[in-house]
Amino acid sequence: MAGKKIGILALQGAFIEHQQAITNCGAQAIQVRTARELDQVDGLIIPGGESTTIGKLMQAYQLDTAIKARYEQGMAIWGTCAGMILLAREIIGMNQPMLGLMDIAVVRNGFGRQVDSFETELEVDPIGRVNGVFIRAPYVERVWGPARIMASHERKIVMAEEDRLLVTAFHPELTGDKCIHEYFLKKVSD
Ligand code: GLN
Numbered sequence: 001m002a003g004k005k006i007g008i009l010a011l012q013g014a015f016i017e018h019q020q021a022i023t024n025c026g027a028q029a030i031q032v033r034t035a036r037e038l039d040q041v042d043g044l045i046i047p048g049g050e051s052t053t054i055g056k057l058m059q060a061y062q063l064d065t066a067i068k069a070r071y072e073q074g075m076a077i078w079g080t081c082a083g084m085i086l087l088a089r090e091i092i093g094m095n096q097p098m099l100g101l102m103d104i105a106v107v108r109n110g111f112g113r114q115v116d117s118f119e120t121e122l123e124v125d126p127i128g129r130v131n132g133v134f135i136r137a138p139y140v141e142r143v144w145g146p147a148r149i150m151a152s153h154e155r156k157i158v159m160a161e162e163d164r165l166l167v168t169a170f171h172p173e174l175t176g177d178k179c180i181h182e183y184f185l186k187k188v189s190d
Contacts, residue, residue: 011049011061013082018047020173035066091106104157104162132151134170137169
Protein backbone atom coordinates (compact mmCIF):
# COMPACT_ATOMS: atom_id res chain seq x y z
CA MET A 1 0.00 0.00 0.00
CA ALA A 2 2.84 2.36 0.86
CA GLY A 3 3.89 2.67 -2.78
CA LYS A 4 0.42 3.50 -4.04
CA LYS A 5 -0.37 6.99 -5.28
CA ILE A 6 -3.93 8.11 -4.76
CA GLY A 7 -5.22 11.14 -6.58
CA ILE A 8 -7.80 13.36 -4.92
CA LEU A 9 -9.79 15.38 -7.43
CA ALA A 10 -9.20 18.88 -6.08
CA LEU A 11 -11.51 21.09 -8.12
CA GLN A 12 -13.98 21.88 -5.36
CA GLY A 13 -15.26 20.35 -2.11
CA ALA A 14 -13.81 18.27 0.73
CA PHE A 15 -10.54 17.10 -0.80
CA ILE A 16 -8.14 18.08 2.02
CA GLU A 17 -9.82 15.65 4.46
CA HIS A 18 -9.42 12.75 2.00
CA GLN A 19 -5.81 13.70 1.44
CA GLN A 20 -5.20 13.52 5.20
CA ALA A 21 -6.99 10.18 5.53
CA ILE A 22 -5.00 8.62 2.67
CA THR A 23 -1.74 9.89 4.19
CA ASN A 24 -2.79 8.40 7.56
CA CYS A 25 -3.19 5.04 5.80
CA GLY A 26 0.44 5.21 4.70
CA ALA A 27 -0.23 5.83 0.99
CA GLN A 28 0.72 8.89 -1.02
CA ALA A 29 -2.01 11.44 -1.76
CA ILE A 30 -1.77 13.75 -4.76
CA GLN A 31 -4.14 16.61 -5.55
CA VAL A 32 -5.40 16.24 -9.11
CA ARG A 33 -6.46 19.22 -11.22
CA THR A 34 -5.02 18.29 -14.61
CA ALA A 35 -4.87 15.23 -16.89
CA ARG A 36 -1.12 15.24 -16.35
CA GLU A 37 -1.52 14.89 -12.58
CA LEU A 38 -4.12 12.18 -13.19
CA ASP A 39 -1.57 10.16 -15.17
CA GLN A 40 0.59 9.73 -12.08
CA VAL A 41 -2.00 8.07 -9.83
CA ASP A 42 -3.12 4.47 -9.29
CA GLY A 43 -6.54 5.37 -7.92
CA LEU A 44 -8.76 8.45 -7.75
CA ILE A 45 -11.09 9.82 -5.09
CA ILE A 46 -13.84 12.21 -6.17
CA PRO A 47 -14.79 14.09 -3.01
CA GLY A 48 -18.01 15.57 -1.69
CA GLY A 49 -18.95 19.09 -2.67
CA GLU A 50 -21.39 20.35 -5.26
CA SER A 51 -21.78 17.81 -8.06
CA THR A 52 -22.88 20.42 -10.62
CA THR A 53 -19.82 22.58 -9.91
CA ILE A 54 -17.36 19.67 -9.91
CA GLY A 55 -18.95 18.31 -13.11
CA LYS A 56 -18.67 21.65 -14.93
CA LEU A 57 -15.06 22.15 -13.85
CA MET A 58 -14.21 18.58 -14.87
CA GLN A 59 -15.51 19.35 -18.36
CA ALA A 60 -13.77 22.71 -18.54
CA TYR A 61 -10.41 21.08 -17.75
CA GLN A 62 -11.13 18.04 -19.99
CA LEU A 63 -10.74 15.88 -16.93
CA ASP A 64 -13.96 13.98 -17.63
CA THR A 65 -12.57 12.31 -20.76
CA ALA A 66 -9.20 11.78 -19.06
CA ILE A 67 -10.82 10.09 -16.03
CA LYS A 68 -12.93 7.82 -18.25
CA ALA A 69 -9.86 6.85 -20.28
CA ARG A 70 -7.84 6.05 -17.13
CA TYR A 71 -10.75 4.02 -15.77
CA GLU A 72 -10.81 1.95 -18.97
CA GLN A 73 -7.09 1.31 -18.46
CA GLY A 74 -7.67 -0.07 -14.96
CA MET A 75 -7.67 2.83 -12.51
CA ALA A 76 -9.95 2.46 -9.46
CA ILE A 77 -12.29 5.32 -8.51
CA TRP A 78 -14.13 6.09 -5.26
CA GLY A 79 -16.81 8.78 -5.20
CA THR A 80 -18.09 10.21 -1.91
CA CYS A 81 -21.40 12.09 -1.93
CA ALA A 82 -21.11 14.50 -4.89
CA GLY A 83 -18.49 12.07 -6.24
CA MET A 84 -21.06 9.27 -6.08
CA ILE A 85 -23.50 11.42 -8.08
CA LEU A 86 -20.85 12.04 -10.75
CA LEU A 87 -20.08 8.32 -11.12
CA ALA A 88 -23.72 7.25 -11.60
CA ARG A 89 -25.13 6.33 -14.99
CA GLU A 90 -28.39 8.01 -14.02
CA ILE A 91 -29.13 11.07 -11.87
CA ILE A 92 -32.88 11.02 -11.38
CA GLY A 93 -34.64 14.11 -12.71
CA MET A 94 -31.42 15.98 -13.46
CA ASN A 95 -29.45 16.84 -16.54
CA GLN A 96 -25.91 17.79 -15.51
CA PRO A 97 -22.32 16.96 -16.50
CA MET A 98 -21.37 13.50 -15.22
CA LEU A 99 -19.00 10.58 -15.76
CA GLY A 100 -21.76 7.95 -15.98
CA LEU A 101 -19.50 4.96 -15.25
CA MET A 102 -21.40 2.96 -12.62
CA ASP A 103 -24.61 0.96 -12.92
CA ILE A 104 -26.54 2.93 -10.31
CA ALA A 105 -29.32 5.52 -10.37
CA VAL A 106 -29.00 8.23 -7.70
CA VAL A 107 -31.31 10.80 -6.14
CA ARG A 108 -29.64 14.09 -5.21
CA ASN A 109 -30.39 15.55 -1.77
CA GLY A 110 -32.33 12.34 -1.23
CA PHE A 111 -32.76 12.59 2.54
CA GLY A 112 -34.82 15.78 2.33
CA ARG A 113 -33.80 19.38 2.64
CA GLN A 114 -34.96 19.75 6.25
CA VAL A 115 -32.50 17.08 7.32
CA ASP A 116 -29.38 18.79 6.06
CA SER A 117 -26.96 16.51 7.84
CA PHE A 118 -26.94 13.65 10.31
CA GLU A 119 -24.72 10.94 11.67
CA THR A 120 -25.71 7.30 12.02
CA GLU A 121 -24.24 3.84 12.46
CA LEU A 122 -24.18 1.68 9.33
CA GLU A 123 -23.58 -2.01 8.78
CA VAL A 124 -21.26 -2.29 5.80
CA ASP A 125 -20.81 -5.61 4.00
CA PRO A 126 -18.03 -6.80 4.29
CA ILE A 127 -16.43 -4.19 6.57
CA GLY A 128 -18.74 -4.16 9.61
CA ARG A 129 -19.95 -1.22 11.70
CA VAL A 130 -19.07 2.22 10.42
CA ASN A 131 -20.16 5.70 11.47
CA GLY A 132 -21.75 7.50 8.54
CA VAL A 133 -21.73 11.30 8.32
CA PHE A 134 -24.34 12.49 5.80
CA ILE A 135 -24.34 16.06 4.47
CA ARG A 136 -27.13 16.94 2.00
CA ALA A 137 -26.53 13.41 0.87
CA PRO A 138 -27.77 11.57 -2.18
CA TYR A 139 -28.85 7.93 -2.08
CA VAL A 140 -28.80 5.15 -4.65
CA GLU A 141 -32.29 4.31 -5.84
CA ARG A 142 -31.29 1.14 -7.66
CA VAL A 143 -28.31 -0.85 -8.80
CA TRP A 144 -28.12 -3.20 -11.76
CA GLY A 145 -25.64 -5.38 -13.64
CA PRO A 146 -22.46 -6.03 -11.68
CA ALA A 147 -23.11 -3.25 -9.12
CA ARG A 148 -23.50 -4.56 -5.54
CA ILE A 149 -25.12 -2.99 -2.48
CA MET A 150 -22.78 -2.65 0.53
CA ALA A 151 -24.88 -0.61 3.00
CA SER A 152 -28.34 0.90 3.40
CA HIS A 153 -29.94 3.35 5.81
CA GLU A 154 -33.72 3.46 6.22
CA ARG A 155 -34.01 1.23 3.15
CA LYS A 156 -32.05 3.70 1.06
CA ILE A 157 -28.82 2.38 -0.47
CA VAL A 158 -25.86 4.45 0.73
CA MET A 159 -22.84 2.42 -0.36
CA ALA A 160 -22.15 0.21 -3.37
CA GLU A 161 -19.34 -1.16 -5.49
CA GLU A 162 -18.81 -2.43 -8.99
CA ASP A 163 -15.47 -3.85 -9.97
CA ARG A 164 -12.98 -0.95 -9.58
CA LEU A 165 -15.67 1.55 -8.57
CA LEU A 166 -16.77 2.38 -5.02
CA VAL A 167 -19.42 4.89 -3.93
CA THR A 168 -20.49 6.19 -0.52
CA ALA A 169 -23.32 8.68 0.05
CA PHE A 170 -21.62 9.57 3.36
CA HIS A 171 -18.23 11.04 4.28
CA PRO A 172 -15.71 8.56 5.79
CA GLU A 173 -13.00 11.24 5.53
CA LEU A 174 -14.72 13.18 8.34
CA THR A 175 -14.76 10.45 11.00
CA GLY A 176 -11.11 9.51 11.59
CA ASP A 177 -12.02 5.84 10.97
CA LYS A 178 -9.71 4.61 8.20
CA CYS A 179 -11.50 1.37 7.33
CA ILE A 180 -13.21 2.55 4.15
CA HIS A 181 -10.08 4.30 2.90
CA GLU A 182 -8.24 1.03 3.54
CA TYR A 183 -10.93 -0.88 1.66
CA PHE A 184 -10.45 1.44 -1.32
CA LEU A 185 -6.67 1.09 -1.14
CA LYS A 186 -7.12 -2.66 -1.35
CA LYS A 187 -9.22 -2.21 -4.48
CA VAL A 188 -6.44 -0.08 -5.96
CA SER A 189 -3.86 -2.79 -5.21
CA ASP A 190 -5.96 -5.68 -6.61
N1 GLN B 1 -25.93 17.89 -2.37
C1 GLN B 1 -24.70 17.82 -3.08
C2 GLN B 1 -24.93 17.57 -4.57
O1 GLN B 1 -26.02 17.27 -4.95
C3 GLN B 1 -23.81 16.73 -2.53
C4 GLN B 1 -23.45 17.04 -1.09
C5 GLN B 1 -22.10 16.57 -0.67
O2 GLN B 1 -21.27 16.18 -1.49
N2 GLN B 1 -21.83 16.68 0.61
O3 GLN B 1 -24.04 17.69 -5.34
